[in-house]
Amino acid sequence: MANSPMKLSVVEILEPMHEQGWIRSIDLALAKYLEQLAGPDEEILVLFGALVSHQLGRGHPCLDLHGLLYDPETTLALPPEHASALAREDCMRPAMLVCLYFRDYGSIPMRSKLLQVLPEDPAAPIGSSNSPLVLAPNGRLYLRRYWNYELSIKNDLRQRMRQQPSVDSAALKQVLDELFGPLTAADEYSWQRLACALAMRSCFTIVTGGPGTGKTYTVVRLLATLQRLREQQQPLRVRLAAPTGKAAARMSEAISTELSNLNCSDGLKAEITTEAVTLHRLLGSLPQQRGFKHNHSHPLAADVLIIDEASMVDIEMMAAVVDALPAHARLILLGDKDQLASVEAGAVLGQLCREAEHGHYSDATANWLNETSEQPLPMDKMDPQGEQWPYLQHTAMFHVSRRFDPNKGIGKLANEVNQQQVGWLNDWMYGQEQATAQQQQLDNIDLLVVETARAPAFKELVLEGLSGLSELLQQRPAPSATDVEFDDWARIVLTQLGQFQLLAATRVGEWGLQGLNEQVIRWLHGDLEHVDGWFYGRPVMITQNDYSMNLRNGDMGIVLQRRPDEPLRVVFWGADQGIRWIVPSRLSFVETAYAMTIHKSQGSEFAHTVVVLPDRDMPVLSKELLYTGITRGKTRVSLVCANPWVIIQAVKRKISRSGGL
Numbered sequence: 001m002a003n004s005p006m007k008l009s010v011v012e013i014l015e016p017m018h019e020q021g022w023i024r025s026i027d028l029a030l031a032k033y034l035e036q037l038a039g040p041d042e043e044i045l046v047l048f049g050a051l052v053s054h055q056l057g058r059g060h061p062c063l064d065l066h067g068l069l070y071d072p073e074t075t076l077a078l079p080p081e082h083a084s085a086l087a088r089e090d091c092m093r094p095a096m097l098v099c100l101y102f103r104d105y106g107s108i109p110m111r112s113k114l115l116q117v118l119p120e121d122p123a124a125p126i127g128s129s130n131s132p133l134v135l136a137p138n139g140r141l142y143l144r145r146y147w148n149y150e151l152s153i154k155n156d157l158r159q160r161m162r163q164q165p166s167v168d169s170a171a172l173k174q175v176l177d178e179l180f181g182p183l184t185a186a187d188e189y190s191w192q193r194l195a196c197a198l199a200m201r202s203c204f205t206i207v208t209g210g211p212g213t214g215k216t217y218t219v220v221r222l223l224a225t226l227q228r229l230r231e232q233q234q235p236l237r238v239r240l241a242a243p244t245g246k247a248a249a250r251m252s253e254a255i256s257t258e259l260s261n262l263n264c265s266d267g268l269k270a271e272i273t274t275e276a277v278t279l280h281r282l283l284g285s286l287p288q289q290r291g292f293k294h295n296h297s298h299p300l301a302a303d304v305l306i307i308d309e310a311s312m313v314d315i316e317m318m319a320a321v322v323d324a325l326p327a328h329a330r331l332i333l334l335g336d337k338d339q340l341a342s343v344e345a346g347a348v349l350g351q352l353c354r355e356a357e358h359g360h361y362s363d364a365t366a367n368w369l370n371e372t373s374e375q376p377l378p379m380d381k382m383d384p385q386g387e388q389w390p391y392l393q394h395t396a397m398f399h400v401s402r403r404f405d406p407n408k409g410i411g412k413l414a415n416e417v418n419q420q421q422v423g424w425l426n427d428w429m430y431g432q433e434q435a436t437a438q439q440q441q442l443d444n445i446d447l448l449v450v451e452t453a454r455a456p457a458f459k460e461l462v463l464e465g466l467s468g469l470s471e472l473l474q475q476r477p478a479p480s481a482t483d484v485e486f487d488d489w490a491r492i493v494l495t496q497l498g499q500f501q502l503l504a505a506t507r508v509g510e511w512g513l514q515g516l517n518e519q520v521i522r523w524l525h526g527d528l529e530h531v532d533g534w535f536y537g538r539p540v541m542i543t544q545n546d547y548s549m550n551l552r553n554g555d556m557g558i559v560l561q562r563r564p565d566e567p568l569r570v571v572f573w574g575a576d577q578g579i580r581w582i583v584p585s586r587l588s589f590v591e592t593a594y595a596m597t598i599h600k601s602q603g604s605e606f607a608h609t610v611v612v613l614p615d616r617d618m619p620v621l622s623k624e625l626l627y628t629g630i631t632r633g634k635t636r637v638s639l640v641c642a643n644p645w646v647i648i649q650a651v652k653r654k655i656s657r658s659g660g661l
């Protein structure tokens, strides 16, 4: 820092942070690059470039300068949860960093100082320093690439929302009556029917709601409505996509099931596709390249695109989607806005339908719905200032789960966590017996409080949960069995893999991903030799898309062996319930998956899900994390922790992602 009292340059301040794992190599590399570009008075750019890049690594597309000024440690999540005492002494704390810069610039506020070195108009070419930073209104600082992503998404969605296709209201009402049944006083506010009507209003729609609230049920009826009311003779070209392979497979399956129950002609059914693909496949990923085959100069052949699990779509992918989707096409996003956002930067769905639970419908929206579908809106969801919420005029949120009773078990727990109702949680957790190693049952949820992750009660829970898998692994067909018989067995084993899953809230420590996997290996195999090796029965998860192997981030497999003279192979689901046997050496990005992180579990469901929390509170623990973990469970959810107070702290914390969508 040229004129700092410490006589350290920004890079010299950042280097120990990098050595201690506080910031990423790419953050430091950017700082070094900017250092070469920055003029003598522009060292502030070097610092901010590194900080914006650090925020990107944490899922924020921009750096919130207000947050940085008022609470730098929380805004930057530094020191990180794993910071050692030594590292805390070696590295400069964010508060000190901000102080130093303020002192350097005396009374000039940080924003003004930045404006001296950045162009005021974000769209203007890069300033004298040739900096890739952009300062947007409201004190948000971006890397130019991410600013462009955000801008292109905003412009595109505005344009799609502005397109108002003409609607024959009598025909619409008739189709909705056929598909949902006529409106009665009891279901006056049928949100599913309303979502369909709303989707006719423009070329952009969001349908959000928790698990089992009927998003798939509705979207199948929406597709039927769109096909029935289309103006062209040819059926609309509909594409279905999801961010991960697993989510795409679930989408195909759910839509097929729903379609088979739909009461309509076979001709109409034939016009509704059930084939969902990953977004990467939809757009045509190019080897070793960031871009896609489909873009604005080579758009997708589609009239309607439906994206499921949209909460997992990051800002870069969403920008690529809108770039490739023809201007006339409808974009429909489905997802649970309350789930964790994508690991990559940008909580697109969360930002677009923030506050959807309150409706915020404008008079114009209400009038349109009334005129075209005689669909009234409840007064408590109306807002005279509704036009300030443009995306919400095209959003329907479902609240009633058809899968879970909201007053019992998983449904109740998920709702209370989502609504941050610590009172209910306290009652549930502490209400009955107060013993330390206790198990409290409430329908299909339970809490296990144990002092360590080695506790016998936890071991019992895990080994019981994995017992079905262990038995199947012992029932390997005889060597004389045919390949088809081995495939059948592998299919049963892979299905069993979905019956029980440990979900870790953190990665490190005895309660984190690594510690839990090691612990289960110790329990099952008695040693740790297995930890990084390939062994019979090892469940694995793919951690990065591997296009050469046609495997996607999040795909689960298990190591099996057909006959004693054959090598170990990893078994994955293939297309159409087929089985793929892959030699381990061909897999580059795999992790043992007795436990997986809650982040990685998104888009998956397991019969019995065990959510494990660390023994102390950490900034990564949030209500979104817990809610996502709990809603992965289909028939039973167990919460395991050393201290229920940590659960309460997690529920009190709500993630807020920066961004300007």
Ligand SMILES: Nc1ncnc2c1ncn2[C@@H]1O[C@H](COP(=O)(O)OP(=O)(O)OP(=O)(O)O)[C@@H](O)[C@H]1O
Pocket (backbone or CB within 6 Å): 192, 209, 210, 211, 212, 213, 214, 215, 216, 217, 218, 254, 258, 402, 403
């Ligand atoms: N209006 C309805 N009438 C009857 N059954 C319904 C209705 N809405 C939804 N269901 C049923 O409830 C179940 C859950 O619905 P659906 O799968 O559409 O929920 P979802 O929101 O897509 O769930 P997830 O997010 O977990 O995929 C399905 O069996 C569906 O057929």
